[in-house]
Amino acid sequence: MIAAAGGDVGQTLADAVIHEGMMATTVTFGARTRALTGRHRFDLMILDAVVRPEDALHLCRQIRTLSTIPIIAVVAQGREDIILAAFESGADDCVSSPFGTREMIARIRSVLRRASHDRAMHSLPKPFRFNGWRLDTWQRTLRRPDGAVVNVTAAEFDLLVVFCQNPGRILSREELLSSTHAGLAGPIERSIDVHISRLRHKIEDNPHNPSLVKTVRMGGYFFAAVVETDG
The missing domain is CATH 1.10.10.10 (Winged helix-like DNA-binding domain superfamily/Winged helix DNA-binding domain)
Structure with missing residues (x-):
């Protein structure tokens, strides 16, 4: 299950993920999102940091204190300062908006592969x-x-x-x-x-x-x- 937090970008991403055969839902910034991630309900969180970057980064920091869930932040194009702030807040990857759906799906699959590779850690x-x-x-x-x-x-x-x-x-x-x-x-x-x-x-x-x-x-x-x- 993938969660997309934020406004229109979040809904667009959720629709794209569902189209690819994965489960997804949208959530709003706030305590409910922190509680859900704290219970490890989701496999990945996508944060919309385009319109409300400070809210997204604040939520990212709060989630990171509760969970190791992989986090992808969507950032407005050209905002290197927000990209760096997202990494500093605990994001695992950043994608610039506007973005192509195929690129985002590839990023999601890549991050999920990396997050699940602990099952192969016997090597x-x-x-x-x-x-x-x-x-x-x-x-x-x-x-x-x-x-x-x-x-x-x-x-x-x-x-x-x-x-x-x-x-x-x-x-x-x-x-x-x-x-x-x-x-x-x-x-x-x-x-x-x-x-x-x-x-x-x-x-x-x-x-x-x-x-x-x-x-x-x-x-x-x-x-x-x-x-x-x-x-």
């Missing part, structure tokens, strides 16, 4: 551990040293998996993009930087002077932690 090693943190690739959870679960987006989780698989190795933005779905929509390089910034605020003691995810000038990023696997 990954057992949970990673670094600096007391535990990254479970099967359950797709990140736990602090005190055992508390930290809410991360799908893109942030995938970035952390790539870092744990390649500790100490410099990874370019292009490599990170090819290994995750953090770059499904532009501006591509800056979207990676936004996801890295959000991840640092969740795992670093001092995100402004990071000790785990390091920046390499003109190179990319590398993970400075000692990584181990369970078992």
Whole structure:
């Protein structure tokens, strides 16, 4: 089930999704939408950030505190500031409006594939551990040293998996993009930087002077932690 939140764009998207044989419904901005997503009723949320971008971004942030549901934000063409704000608010992808129906359906299917790939995680090693943190690739959870679960987006989780698989190795933005779905929509390089910034605020003691995810000038990023696997 896919939910489209917002005005005319939301209804148009819902109609297109239903035409493709998927289930969809429209919802309004507000507490009911947060409650529904908190119960994991939907597989994906599409937010209309064209007419009321601040309301859409506020809802995105609220949903992200309750759920890891994939979120696609629809943004007015040329609004790079809203695209970056959407990524910062926890969106997994952004699409500029006006958009083609075929493009949107392809984006939806791509995000859904990425969100469901945890069912194939048996090919990954057992949970990673670094600096007391535990990254479970099967359950797709990140736990602090005190055992508390930290809410991360799908893109942030995938970035952390790539870092744990390649500790100490410099990874370019292009490599990170090819290994995750953090770059499904532009501006591509800056979207990676936004996801890295959000991840640092969740795992670093001092995100402004990071000790785990390091920046390499003109190179990319590398993970400075000692990584181990369970078992």
